[in-house]
Amino acid sequence: MKFLKYAFFSLVLFVPLNLQAQKLTWAEVEPGVWKAVAGKPETFDLLKAAGAIPYHTGLVEMGTTDFPLTKTAITATIVDGKTYLRFPLDKSEQLYGFGLNFKTVHQRGKILTLHVDNYAGKDDGHTHCPTPFYVSSKGYGVFINSARYIKVYAGTAVRLDSKTPPEIQDRNTDKNWKSHPYADAVDMLVPAEGVEIYVFGGPTAMDAVRRYNLLNGGGCLPPRWGLGFTQRMQRLTDAAGAAVEAKAFEDKGYPLDFIGLEPGWQSKSYPCTFEWDKARFPDPEKFVQDMLKKDIRINLWTNPYVSPEASVFPLIKPYAATHTVWNGAVVDLTIPKARDIFFGELKKNKIDIGVSGYKMDEVDGGDTYLWPDVAVFPSGHSAEQMRQTYGLMMQRYITELYHQRNQRTYGLVRASNGGGSLLPYVIYNDYYDHHDFITALINSGFAGVLWTPEVRASKTAEEWLRRFQSNIFSPMAMINAWASGTKPWTFPEVAEQVKQMANLRMQMMPYWYSEFAKYHFQGIPPFRAMDLEPGFKVVEVAKSTSNKKVNLEENPYEDVSAKEIKDQYMAGENILVAPMFTGQTSRTVILPKGKWYDFYTGKLAGDGQMITVTPGLDKIPVFVKDGGIIPMMPVMLHAPKADQKVDIEVRYYGEKPGAYRLYDDDGETFNYEKGNYSFREIKVERINGEITGHISGAITGKPNTIGKVTYKMMTE
């Protein structure tokens, strides 16, 4: 009786809450991409801030697929003015993504607050790009289109009414008692009264990643020169110093496509004036043009905080937030007039005179220097929303300036977020752990951004070379000498090896450029986790790393997470890179199923197994899949010009027939958006130990930069 009375009482209590649960309606907004709306979404969100427009053609080409989850298992409830989201999670699933994490690839079991921030050494959601997007090993993806600090419980929160509850154990006596019981859902708290939810179909995790990037408009396509080598000079350099640096690269025979100017080109910085320093740069236009004549472009560092001493300050002040950053005004980038003034300043005497791009610093955090969450912006957008999108908007509107000139740019930025895949910027930070830099490179492929494991300074020649070797297999091959003043040849004992690596970067430009084209047109991240590679199965890893047979049924996600692989990655369609770290002389590499060959020698390395390699100091282990084709060009000190014909050496590995789509366009303009590009089909076959190669003909009316094509059989 008593119990019944309580039960009844509780029902009364529950009713009002249940009424708040939303029924989600899923609309297929693009093939294989579904959208649902919970509550009343905010008018300002990540996709709007990024100006993302889906690359419909690419999504259509992928075709459609089934909705990957049980729709009724996805719930949204508006409570306390916030949106609580819940997504189902199987015992055997692993999760990837949730932004640019530095220490972990597997995200199941994490609790994260997705918050644009300076990375502070902990994968807790505070990072330079906390994309609210995750991918499951089961082959689907989820994106939350909110510019808020989203709290994520990635398989940690256990419900009382769970249909697959964890085992109840007695800690008093049960030695196997777990402090973190199994949880069957991903819970999220979006601090807003509504939000747009996107689900991406598979069947593979890669398909979901591709659909996410294509929904963003596709990945960015840098100019060819962006894939060359760049040197960021020490702060306070002057025009003469930059010229001397450029000449040194040429004289010593190191490739160089663009030079970055760090603090010092402006008359004052922190806060910034955005005006050239007259003493260090008496004639900026002549300086920039003289460098361009040497095929060297200039990239300018800045942060966006406007000094009261800047001539633009009086115009900007009405559009500034209540709070400053290093005493600089924070411009409300959501106000068109404010953008006219601010980006007009970044254009004037900079982009106008031939500057190739910007490095946009300190749009990330941390709290101790960025604007506080109590800052008020004139548009009424909250400090939180601005914090989550400032980096996105900086990228977007600078890119638009270049788009107006039909000139591609490629720069650096310290913060991005969901929606930003198309923006041609590479993320960097002040952190410098080589292992974690590689983990970030792996995770960048899940976050819809690019990341560079930049080389700054090193304690030893070995460290210098090891960092350089992985850096050339990344989106931006760069030395950032802003503080150290280092050069590629800073360590004479490895200067020659560094040069060989820089040359290799240039030789591989046709490959890199084609892979970025696939990032743009197909959404395939050029640098990504092994977990996205067919035939790479964690269960394989488990078997090959442990003697005891692994039973993933009995021992699910704990085991999976124990086998996290974060020291090797895929670079484009055909290449597996296994960096070496200071002190290492040998390392293990896990090869996916199928034959893999040594990139340098063409020799068979293994097939779906863990191998141990001892590559020596001169190079790092790189492997090519069976039938893999790597189009190479001759060593050049600068990227080819728009109309310059370049001979191609097609390197072919293994035994299977090989096919490759070689991308071609002018390499500098946005004309590819109007279809002014081509993919040339390369086919190679091995018949009686001899290879025959073929490339489809150039298409009339499209740019054609491909000269003589030769074929090289790497595997004897």
Added chain:
Amino acid sequence: MKFLKYAFFSLVLFVPLNLQAQKLTWAEVEPGVWKAVAGKPETFDLLKAAGAIPYHTGLVEMGTTDFPLTKTAITATIVDGKTYLRFPLDKSEQLYGFGLNFKTVHQRGKILTLHVDNYAGKDDGHTHCPTPFYVSSKGYGVFINSARYIKVYAGTAVRLDSKTPPEIQDRNTDKNWKSHPYADAVDMLVPAEGVEIYVFGGPTAMDAVRRYNLLNGGGCLPPRWGLGFTQRMQRLTDAAGAAVEAKAFEDKGYPLDFIGLEPGWQSKSYPCTFEWDKARFPDPEKFVQDMLKKDIRINLWTNPYVSPEASVFPLIKPYAATHTVWNGAVVDLTIPKARDIFFGELKKNKIDIGVSGYKMDEVDGGDTYLWPDVAVFPSGHSAEQMRQTYGLMMQRYITELYHQRNQRTYGLVRASNGGGSLLPYVIYNDYYDHHDFITALINSGFAGVLWTPEVRASKTAEEWLRRFQSNIFSPMAMINAWASGTKPWTFPEVAEQVKQMANLRMQMMPYWYSEFAKYHFQGIPPFRAMDLEPGFKVVEVAKSTSNKKVNLEENPYEDVSAKEIKDQYMAGENILVAPMFTGQTSRTVILPKGKWYDFYTGKLAGDGQMITVTPGLDKIPVFVKDGGIIPMMPVMLHAPKADQKVDIEVRYYGEKPGAYRLYDDDGETFNYEKGNYSFREIKVERINGEITGHISGAITGKPNTIGKVTYKMMTE
């Protein structure tokens, strides 16, 4: 022209925001305590959760004072559904409080998110008691009565329109460029559409702290036995084991007032059944009563998470949150019916049979095991609100059970918050850094809570003794052996010194008890920072610690914060304690202005200066102020009973005439609330090297436990 147009445009933009700025009206709700309401405060807040009722009499006795700030300089704005608060801050001000911090006493320059949590090694606001209360060195206090995660910028956020802006520097060339410019305000973000704000007048910081505690109802008054010694037994002990333990203390002559039973008294734990384990405790009532006959009380560990295997589970389930903690149901303590059931279970066969109190574990966090922020509670209170108040409510409602029996309790809890000063619980955690434990003890005096630097295990006899020595000068003298099974005599080489310290704790009971009475009736924290002691000036410290003369005008808060003192503290009205840490043989102590004397010898130690002391291993440096009186009782193994007369030795230090208010009541009931107590006035004077002492007579009708009073001149 153009500029004017922009300016006008911006005005248009600003207007709607300015309209949201609240005009705060300050009402003096108690003498020297002002309250303002911003926006629409929530119906559930910290003071309501704690059930705090101001101790009006104590506040009246303090008298009133001026409003300590410029009212117009305090602003509240409702933006984005949140309340932005701003309080003025002078250059020379230092800030204290913001809850139970473990590493820092000075809070200026901090950014904190006040969030009930397990302390994870960083003073970022995540702690066991994140009281939204701060005190300024200028002599005022501010309390935000919100059960939300409040973000605090304690002098870090710089406004564009600041009237005292920081200097603008050029990082390019200015070597003195600061990454953290001076900020002239405390900004707070309260994630709610309104909040109650309290301001506490001075003129001293201590006055503000006292008013805060008195607004909470005054500090807690433990039973006398609570100030004796307590031993928490190893988990899985049984009734016989507890009896053996008690006898060992008696045989060896170590004082013991209560024993704590850790996991194992319940049939199952994590999740908990709240039912005695029949094997280990076949007859709980007989066990508890037998122990009481030996003057030893029983305290029971538990966490509040209800096992599905608990008999009370079916009754509780309707009132449980959607999510579990270690598979245990989380009861919605804001629902009266739920409380009837849950606390009824804690009462039944526990409090009913003489159990003296509870140790309420794991009501703090961390996120990886507590309920998620997306948990829904049947009452509709948010998971956030429940997280901020669960510890408060556990303390409150258990105390009410004892109040109904007119029996005082004294227990342990892992989480508290603003409003909790009156609740008779001491906070503890799993952290174990001795230095940081002392810093927490210092900060507890700003947070309106008690903290014990409990002794658990030690690597060496020295560490064991050093921890024990500071522990007996704390709110709860305790060994927590739940995991280690340690005893006071675990290290034979220091067993005798440990016994002497335990005996000293007992001898000082009249002093401790009187000081807790002052905590209750006057709001004076019994354990607190030097910064609250008259004559203790950081500028003094600066002068005595640095050769160069310090100019606080030129070099304000940076210098102040550099001189943070966190390794010595005040224990009651007259005592300064300077703990020794493992490895230390000597240390410096900063004595406030006025003469200070060695507690053990009565010898003059110094006057407003820094001294270096080498106390040896047997004791830690303790000093008594000039004219200081310490009432002592004979060594006893258990606290005196309610009606037991105890002789008092009045120890007198120094030269000045001494006065002390000795508190007396029955020591066990709540009758003091009905005025059934007395403060006996002790006066001691030194005339021609001889001292004369006098104590005011007992008041008829009030409890009188004071036997023969003798006077001892400590200083020759």
